[in-house]
Amino acid sequence: MYLQRDLERGAKGNYDWLVDEVGELGEALDSNNMEAVQKEFADVLAWLASLANTIGVDLETAALEKYKHKCPKCGHCPCGCSF
Amino acid sequence: MYLQRDLERGAKGNYDWLVDEVGELGEALDSNNMEAVQKEFADVLAWLASLANTIGVDLETAALEKYKHKCPKCGHCPCGCSF
Numbered sequence: 776m777y778l779q780r781d782l783e784r785g786a787k788g789n790y791d792w793l794v795d796e797v798g799e800l801g802e803a804l805d806s807n808n809m810e811a812v813q814k815e816f817a818d819v820l821a822w823l824a825s826l827a828n829t830i831g832v833d834l835e836t837a838a839l840e841k842y843k844h845k846c847p848k849c850g851h852c853p854c855g856c857s858f
Numbered sequence: 859m860y861l862q863r864d865l866e867r868g869a870k871g872n873y874d875w876l877v878d879e880v881g882e883l884g885e886a887l888d889s890n891n892m893e894a895v896q897k898e899f900a901d902v903l904a905w906l907a908s909l910a911n912t913i914g915v916d917l918e919t920a921a922l923e924k925y926k927h928k929c930p931k932c933g934h935c936p937c938g939c940s941f
Contacts, residue, residue, distance in 0.1 A: 776929060790884055797880050801873055804913075816910055816917055817924035823902055830887075832899055841900035846859060 781825045789829055793822040864908045872912055876905040 781789055800815035827834040841847050864872055883898035910917040924930050 776925065786887060790887060794880060794884075797877060801877075804869060804873060809915075812913070813915055813920045814924055816906070816915055816920040819906055820903075820917060820921050821925060823899070823906070827899055830895070832892075832896055834899055834903060837896045837899040838903050841897055842859065842904060 777825065778828060781829045784829075786826065786830050789822065789826040793819070793826055796822050860908065861911060864912045867912075869909065869913050872905065872909040876902070876909055879905050 784792075796815065796818045800812070800819050803811040803815045824834050827837070867875075879898065879901045883895070883902050886894040886898045907917050910920070
């Protein structure tokens with residue numbers, strides 16, 4: 776949605792925004808305002824995705840490569856399937 | 859994958875882990891090691907989802923409610939569709 780603006784801001788600027796949003800999520804959690812909490816989760820995810828986009832990382836691929844059907848520490852899937 | 863352990867750790871403990879992982883993502887970005895960067899993106903997303911799960915927030919729903927087909931500030935979709 777904001778790719779052009781994010782690209783102009785650059786990775787460092789987008790990372791700083793991500794850090795700010797994580798702080799706001801912490802404040803919302805302390806306040807126990809669940810509507811605010813939900814919005815801050817959306818913002819953290821949005822900034823994480825924006826940062827990834829600006830440096831050419833596909834967030835979904837990154838997550839699946841590390842975590843799909845396996846614990847990154849032991850290499851096995853904790854659900855008991857054959858992975 | 860780690861729901862039981864995350865529930866036992868509690869929201870505050872999971873939030874602290876999220877903050878640590880965001881810091882590690884920043885260090886990876888500074889190092890320009892793209893393999894490390896990709897893994898840290900996976901970790902931040904994993905801890906964000908774990909934190910959401912431990913307090914009953916659906917991360918996908920939270921993101922879609924705030925951002926689906928609209929800019930949260932102006933209410934319109936920047937792609938030019940009719941939303």
